Amino acid sequence: MESKTPSVYTTLVLVTDQFECERIIKAGRVIADLSKTSYAVLSVMHTGARTNPAALEHLFSVAKEYDAEMTITFSDNPKSTIMHFIRDNKVINAITGIPGGEDSILVKMWKKLLNVTFFTVGRNGELHEVIDREYHPVNINI
Template identity: 35%
Template sequence: MKKGNTTLVCVTGQRDCDRLIRAGRKIADETSTSLQVLCVQPTSAGDESCEELEYLRQTARDAQAEMTVYFNDDAALIAVGFAKQIGAVHIVTGMPEAPVNGFVELIHKLLPKVPVSMVGKEGTIYNICPTGKKQQTVKLAMQN
């Protein structure tokens, strides 16, 4: 993989994060970048999410992406460090829900030049663009 030419998808251990991987694949194809998937689980996470993680790993494989899993209680900082390590040029996450945990905000603050796309449950992609770039909303056609 060429550093600096990667779209990074950040997933939780939830099965419905497959939509993030599919959206990341679409963005990676449109931007001619490779695709990486990152899941940061809390250190207290046990075996309860094994099936979901395996499903997401297979979804990532199907999207020609490698999935990396870390166990750490500071998901945003791990994601930022991983993004820097692989040279991510675009980050894809889910939409923050209440209560908002600051994940997206911290990523944007620490990586202000990297576009962040947030995928809603209905498939709409909302973009946080680097300063000076026009913000836009894109509707993603989800395919099963």
């Protein structure tokens, strides 16, 4: 019988307080399984920010369903908080939504955390590895 030893490495999903982040949690489970890593979900919001408690509760339930530990925290410096979490939890894969622009925290992390493999999940759930670590605007035809 094969014993399951927890991995020392982690796959991390970064979410906001939006219902749509469910797709990111689902995609992250795939990467965690493929890489045989532990699985965590993190939501870091600015201190004092107004949140959507119903969406956070929903995401917490989805994380539980996909066997992920979810952490919700508030910070005056979300980028620093995320980077410390990545370092402290030996994150090797990070899955996010699509960054809002070139000045996004996500793009800055892509360029700084070269030992982490980043993936983005589009609105339709398509998963893409961030290869060149540069921001490329997504053209949306409606």
